[in-house]
Amino acid sequence: MNSLLLHIAKNEWKSLLRGKWVVGYGLIFLLLTDSLLRFGGGGPEALLSLSNVMLLFIPLVGMIYGILYIYQSREFIELLLTQPIDRKVLFWGLFVGISTPLMLAFVIGSLLPLGWHGILIKGAAASAMVLGLGAVLTLIFVSLGFLFGLTFYDDRIKGFGFTIVVWLFLAILYDGLVLMLVFMFGHYPLERFVIAVSMLNPIDLARIMVMLEFDVSALMGYTGAVFNRFFGSNMGIIIASAMLTLWLAMPAWIGLRVFKKKDF
Amino acid sequence: MITTFVQAQIIVSPNASITSIQAGIDQAAAGDTVVVYAGTYQENNIEITKPLVLMGIDRPVIDGNNEGTILVIRADSITVQGFEFRNTGRSYIRDYAAILIDQASDFIVKENHLYNVFFGIYLAETDRGKVQNNRIESYDRREASSGNGIHLWYVRNPEIIGNRVEGMRDGIYLEFAENARIHGNISSKNNRYGLHYMFSNGGTYYDNTFRENGAGVAVMYSEDVDMKNNLFEHNWGPSSYGLLLKDMRQSNIEGNRFYKNTVAIYSESSTNIQIKRNQIEQNGWAVNIKSSSARNYFTENNFIENSFDVRTDSPRNNNLFEGNYWSNYEGYDLDRNGTGDVPYRPVSLFSVIIEKQPESLILMRSMFIRLLDTAERIMPVLTPKTLYDEQPKMHRIQ
Numbered sequence: 101m102n103s104l105l106l107h108i109a110k111n112e113w114k115s116l117l118r119g120k121w122v123v124g125y126g127l128i129f130l131l132l133t134d135s136l137l138r139f140g141g142g143g144p145e146a147l148l149s150l151s152n153v154m155l156l157f158i159p160l161v162g163m164i165y166g167i168l169y170i171y172q173s174r175e176f177i178e179l180l181l182t183q184p185i186d187r188k189v190l191f192w193g194l195f196v197g198i199s200t201p202l203m204l205a206f207v208i209g210s211l212l213p214l215g216w217h218g219i220l221i222k223g224a225a226a227s228a229m230v231l232g233l234g235a236v237l238t239l240i241f242v243s244l245g246f247l248f249g250l251t252f253y254d255d256r257i258k259g260f261g262f263t264i265v266v267w268l269f270l271a272i273l274y275d276g277l278v279l280m281l282v283f284m285f286g287h288y289p290l291e292r293f294v295i296a297v298s299m300l301n302p303i304d305l306a307r308i309m310v311m312l313e314f315d316v317s318a319l320m321g322y323t324g325a326v327f328n329r330f331f332g333s334n335m336g337i338i339i340a341s342a343m344l345t346l347w348l349a350m351p352a353w354i355g356l357r358v359f360k361k362k363d364f
Numbered sequence: 365m366i367t368t369f370v371q372a373q374i375i376v377s378p379n380a381s382i383t384s385i386q387a388g389i390d391q392a393a394a395g396d397t398v399v400v401y402a403g404t405y406q407e408n409n410i411e412i413t414k415p416l417v418l419m420g421i422d423r424p425v426i427d428g429n430n431e432g433t434i435l436v437i438r439a440d441s442i443t444v445q446g447f448e449f450r451n452t453g454r455s456y457i458r459d460y461a462a463i464l465i466d467q468a469s470d471f472i473v474k475e476n477h478l479y480n481v482f483f484g485i486y487l488a489e490t491d492r493g494k495v496q497n498n499r500i501e502s503y504d505r506r507e508a509s510s511g512n513g514i515h516l517w518y519v520r521n522p523e524i525i526g527n528r529v530e531g532m533r534d535g536i537y538l539e540f541a542e543n544a545r546i547h548g549n550i551s552s553k554n555n556r557y558g559l560h561y562m563f564s565n566g567g568t569y570y571d572n573t574f575r576e577n578g579a580g581v582a583v584m585y586s587e588d589v590d591m592k593n594n595l596f597e598h599n600w601g602p603s604s605y606g607l608l609l610k611d612m613r614q615s616n617i618e619g620n621r622f623y624k625n626t627v628a629i630y631s632e633s634s635t636n637i638q639i640k641r642n643q644i645e646q647n648g649w650a651v652n653i654k655s656s657s658a659r660n661y662f663t664e665n666n667f668i669e670n671s672f673d674v675r676t677d678s679p680r681n682n683n684l685f686e687g688n689y690w691s692n693y694e695g696y697d698l699d700r701n702g703t704g705d706v707p708y709r710p711v712s713l714f715s716v717i718i719e720k721q722p723e724s725l726i727l728m729r730s731m732f733i734r735l736l737d738t739a740e741r742i743m744p745v746l747t748p749k750t751l752y753d754e755q756p757k758m759h760r761i762q
Contacts, residue, residue: 145691272735279727283720286721291723316600318626318647319725336479
């Protein structure tokens, strides 16, 4: 079963590399990271800028890529479905085959410049965090793309539209809503609420983890005891990682369920 | 005739005929040297009332048995050197110290170690004394039951040089101290302030390190104070500041480095302060300036990678920022003269939002906030319109 999964994944990798698309994606990150380090003074600020780009684009690219794949390889998927292959194995094979090259393109593309500019050694923890978060976000959003592709299997316009709206919502509008809520209910103790609400959005989660790594001195200045406990200890990182793992599991699991039950 | 000019030496040692320091002092004449050999002396309230040198050989220990003050200096020209003081009394009413210098002048207290003391070295109404290369450590974590490391009260011309103070209430405390010179000290991990300056005019402190203090450094109600080349670092907490200025006038802050503090410089009701050539790096807020502060001049500072550059509580601005380097500056320099062509506005909209609604801090570095900030920078509405640096430097100032 595992060898079959690997076989499907390998097949995907081959066709992806032939498409050169993933290589280009990796090169973009390579150029971006290198120029950020070259012109940004080579300090921790470069990692911050990289994480900004990562937080904005990885979700978009991941989702578009996931949904595009489902639409483009319709015939291929349907052909495979006629074979005596467990649907679960097929789903995971496709998912692993698609998401890992994308993830690796980002990680390697950013890792190399970080390495030759010496940031990997100077800021090992911060680099690991930014790269790790990028990898996890890729997985989350590819699986979201898969999910939307499977749900809107026959209506591509709707599928793409939905993807863009979801990205816009999670990446930008969500924080506007949070800010609005904070101002609407400003007279109540909001710390717990605000932390909880931010945890519901994977992009915010990743952002908060970056923030915990880079802006601790600012955060320690906040007077609320709840914030201080959350940010001041490893608790914040642990809770955020747990939530991120949940985000990793949920769309993949739902996607699998849809895939299993779907009448293609 | 001749004997009156020769300085006699009195030996105190556990094995000598004189085994108590107080007895040795009592037997000495003015100008003598009392040499104390290694050993532990259980004594407190030792009093010196004539000029002499009290010298410890191989760091003898004076243990106060948790009672009262250990050593009291009540005459001019006294030197105390090379001792270890331990276990003073603790009290909520009286300020017990390891060494109390009371109404004396020209004293030297140097190379002593002080452990588990309530107050360390206490100067009251003294003139021209020197406190040099001492180490003071105590580990009482409660602010109320710990005393200050080096405490100056109604003091003139003191010199505080090269001391290390750790775990006290305030590392170095000055009240009504005139013309103090404080340099080369390391004051760290104190419960409250590393250095606390009150009603002390005309002093200067330089080349000191203030690290991980509960509330950083506070300089208040004084004028003509020079603060140069100090290092303020890792002062974290809700009410912790690298340097807190309150009701200060006509002072200089120059060449200091502020690194990783929650707030690097906080200013309240302070006027005519020159803040020049400082490195303000990776702090939460570089400057928090209350609107009660006026005519302060920030120039040639490097503001590098601070989460927020300037925070203020009013749309009006009475201070001047000019010719600083801001790493967050995004302008351009078309005529290539090293100065940016568009002004830099160091107060971001987000810092105004946080001022109103602190919970929104969780949105830091989000895309939405960045969009708001950019829009506000182009068309300032909520941020102080007159608070900007018209000549932001393009490169770090060396």
